[in-house]
Amino acid sequence: MTQSGSDLLAKLGDRLSGLRGRLMPDAGMDKITWLRAGGPAQVLFTPADEEDLATFLRAVPEEIPVMVVGVGSNLLVRDGGVDGFVVRLSPKGFGAAKVVSDVRIEAGAATPDKRVAATALDAGIGGFHFYHGIPGAIGGALRMNAGANGVETRERVVEVRALDRQGDAHVLSNSEMGYAYRSSMASKSLIFTSALFEGYREDKDAIQASMEGVQQHRETVQPVREKTGGSTFKNPEGSSAWKEIDKAGMRGFKVGAAQMSEMHCNFMINTGEATGHDLETLGETVRRRVRETSGVSLQWEIKRIGKFVAGREVTPFLD
Known part of the structure; x- marks a missing residue:
């Protein structure tokens, strides 16, 4: 990052003084994403409510990036972190x-x-x-x-x-x-x-029966107890992403500590200390193999944000 989160807050000075939410400089995104990987947010802001969020948006100059994230379940953060402000809405x-x-x-x-x-x-x-x-x-x-x-x-x-x-x-x-x-x-x-x-x-x-059916299906076919981001790729027209990944021989394939799940091969998992680079490299390798095997172009469903570390870029296979 060009400057630390504390430097960014100091630069803005009193513009943010009326906020009621929490401002956290250099906050580790790996702590709040389900894949448990990636670099820090320059500043993480958790607004108290909608009025507080509106006050924040009016105070931050438009040239400073502002990005919102949810609970981090479908998010891959690159190792260089995220410039500007990352907004995470508070449960309260x-x-x-x-x-x-x-x-x-x-x-x-x-x-x-x-x-x-x-x-x-x-x-x-x-x-x-x-x-x-x-x-x-x-x-x-x-x-x-x-x-x-x-x-x-x-x-x-x-x-x-x-x-x-x-x-x-x-x-x-x-x-x-x-x-x-x-x-x-x-x-x-x-x-x-x-x-x-x-x-x-x-x-x-x-309704209860339908919900129990959903839960049983999920626990039976998905790696719900792993560090995962959910479905990695969107289903291509006329097929399922997992079928194409399986056909390409990528079930269980690993890059570093990143792996396509053995249970459901459209789920990418962090088996230990995978980096954002490991995870994105794995995803792009899968896309290439699937294209070579069946001609299908898989598109990411997991949202990828942030910057690469210099010299550790991942070149998209198809984009």
């Missing part, structure tokens, strides 16, 4: 889920997906059982149209509340989110703060 300020009608739920962007599923179960609202098996938070689910067990986020979203880089609030309709498979067209500069969802009335026993 952004982690509530509440029932607002007989079929609607409002949830903050830091709310775990599993909590939304549990809230829906308690209220007898169907259509949210799939969130029980997604190890992330609502903000990430909104951004990437998270889905499982045949259901996607876009099927439940009514509207999304967000702040832009200037700290101004916006409300986006489902259509304005521009959802597609594992993606949305909403501006990357927007920070989602909450969303309104809609399901349907359903018997609680039926």
Whole structure:
């Protein structure tokens, strides 16, 4: 990094004096990502609530990068760390889920997906059982149209509340989110703060059975007790990423301490002290082998952020 996190905070001086959230210079991203790898954030900011986040965004000059992360379940941080500010929404300020009608739920962007599923179960609202098996938070689910067990986020979203880089609030309709498979067209500069969802009335026993089915499937076929980032690649059209990886002979393949899981070979795991370089090199090697084997071009589902260490760059195979 060009300067330390403390230097950046000193440079901004009193501009940040009114914030109620926590500012942490040179914060280790490996402590908050599920892959447990990567360099530090120059400054990690955890806002107290939406008003605090808006105050922060208005105070930070636009030339200083600001990036938001969720619970870190689908995130690979490069070893050179992340310049500027990384925003991580607090569970206290952004982690509530509440029932607002007989079929609607409002949830903050830091709310775990599993909590939304549990809230829906308690209220007898169907259509949210799939969130029980997604190890992330609502903000990430909104951004990437998270889905499982045949259901996607876009099927439940009514509207999304967000702040832009200037700290101004916006409300986006489902259509304005521009959802597609594992993606949305909403501006990357927007920070989602909450969303309104809609399901349907359903018997609680039926919802419970669906959630138990999701949990059983996940524990049976996914390495849930490993340091992993979830599905590494998006499913290519007409196939499954794991099938293409398996066909290419990459099940269990390792680069350093990074490995494609033996249990589910579209899950990349950190078997010990893998670096961001190990993990990204593994992913790009898999992409190359799959392309050579079947002609399929796998696309990353895991979000990769930050800088490479000089001399330790990973050249994307296809990009």
